Amino acid sequence: MTHPSRIALRGDLLDFTADPGWALEAGAAVRWRPDHWLLIDAGRIVGAAPGDQPPGDDWQRIDHRGHLLLPGFIDTHVHAPQLDVIASFGTELLDWLNTYTFPAEQRYADAAEAHDGAERFCDALLAHGTTAAVVFPTVHKVSADTLLAAAHARGMRLVTGKVLMDRHAPPGLMDTVESAERDSRELIARWHGTGRLAYAMTVRFAPTSTEAQLDMAGRFLREVPGLYMQTHVAENRAEVAWVRQLFPDARSYLDVYHRHGLLNERAVLAHGIWLDDTDRRLLADTGAQIAHSPSSNLFLGSGLFGWRALEAVGAQVSVASDVGGGTSLSMTRTLAEAYKVQALLGEKLTAWKALYTATRGAAQALGLDAEIGSFEPGRMADLCVWDWAQGIVGERRMAVARDVHERVFAWMTLADERHLRETWVAGQCAHRRLAQAQSGP
Structure with missing residues (x-):
């Protein structure tokens, strides 16, 4: 029997x-x-x-x-509400956000829309072979709440948290330092450590948060054990120039996050294309990882990711679909695009290195290798x-x-x-x- x-x-x-x-x-x-x-x-x-x-x-x-x-594959950077804008034509990063992404994300203020989107997204991950992910919802508390509930119902390992944006965004996508702190505390109390869930302080990217909001996120990371931090960094040259204007005292885009206490071994920063050697050493020193998003980088024309240069100084690299800037939730398709990016830089990404990075390597970078990523x-x-x-x-x-x-x-x-x-x-x-x-x- x-x-x-x-x-x-x-x-x-x-x-x-x-x-x-x-x-x-x-x-x-x-x-x-x-x-x-x-x-x-x-x-x-x-x-x-x-x-x-x-x-x-x-x-x-x-x-x-x-x-x-x-x-199961581990996708270290993906946007749940952006299934609606995958394969959108003709823009670079900043125009793409304003033209396609922000309008789609505003719909998630509605609880029914947020619930349906969360259910659809979690089912889509599983249908593509992804069993764990680090995910951006929207600025709305209900978006994070429904996403965490959907993942919990499926027993999935998920890291997420409501997006922080208190400037340079449409009114329907902005919070305040006070509302973000209140919503984050309530979501952490309900979900962080529940089942296989973990909460992430989710800074959209430096231009959409004031220094006060960045300080608040850093304080949460110091106060609450096991919190993650997710954001974007150095994806696009126009974005990098904008950050330089907004934060003239920072040495670099990455340094903005460092100054506010956001870099540690549970920090996941998407893209990291336009970094210098000092930035790479800072990533290695703090334990933060770059979530390489090759299909997105190619589709939006953002640039080519220097994987070997990061690893040469001991920084960690994982791989991500980034949908909807990326073109598929499929990690196999994402890894095939990563091969092409490295080939353009004169490197050859083996199947062994690629698949390791999307399984056990990602688990190790997230501090979850005792739970997922291998058949141990x-x-x-x-x-x-x-x-x-x-x-x-x-x-x-x-x-x-x-x-x-x-x-x-x-x-x-x-x-x-x-x-x-x-x-x-x-x-x-x-x-x-x-x-x-x-x-x-």
Whole structure:
């Protein structure tokens, strides 16, 4: 008789024991176990066994032979309300915000709109293979509240918090220092540390917060254990010039945040394209990470991200979709764009480095590697089951692949959400592709 909490999934297991670096031969950092059982008990991974050594009859055995099993992706920077403006034509960052983004975000003042948007967004993450995320809602308290509630109902690991904006925005998207403090305290009391949720002080970006509001956010970080901070930095040259005008006493855009106590090991700053060496060392010294958003950077024409320069001084890099400046919630498509960005800079991003960064690497950067990001025993069973190929082109490419990296790199480059069979969160299947759309065994 099967035990209801014991589940064994059979497939090709891929995860990482450490950072594989940029070399093609990554060695023991890549843990590749073709045709293995992944053993899950009470929502956590407890081990693995070869395919020809199935667990006992007290395990529910689910056979995904011939399919790839990966830890769930971790998206470290994504905007929940911006699904409405994904694939919007023809502007750079600042015009894009005013033309498309701010009007869409104003709709989230309505509780019903915020609720429906939160439900849709969390379901969309799961349908793209993302099981954990660091998310921007809007300035409205109800937007953060409904997003946290939707993630909690699904058992997801989510980091978010109401956006802080008390200047340089439409009236319907501005708060005050006082209202932001009140709303943040109430949301933290309700949600921070509830289930798998964590709260983030969410500074939209430096131009839309006064120094008083930035000080308030820094004070929260000092007072409340475990809070995160998320914002944007140095995405676009016009934005950088604007920050220089608004904060003439700061050495750099990044220094604005540092002066207000916003940089620490739980700080996630999106983009980081236009940084200098002093900025990079500051990121390393404070433990803050840059959430590289390649599809967004290309789509908005923001610039090319110097990944290797950041890592050379010990700064942390994760990868993010940034939707809606980005063009897909799919982390595989995002990683394929990251490869292209690095190729333009003369670097070659291997599948090992890319997938590590979107799984265990992101978990480590967020301080969550004891919970998510790998198939280590004790980790939460957040994982995805993928088709290796879909369609004539993908199937032929897999048939002629000469080694494991070539196969995985081709999969990463060609795959999207249509390759996803199942998404599991905490040992429960949270998304399954419709049966009639499935192919293979």
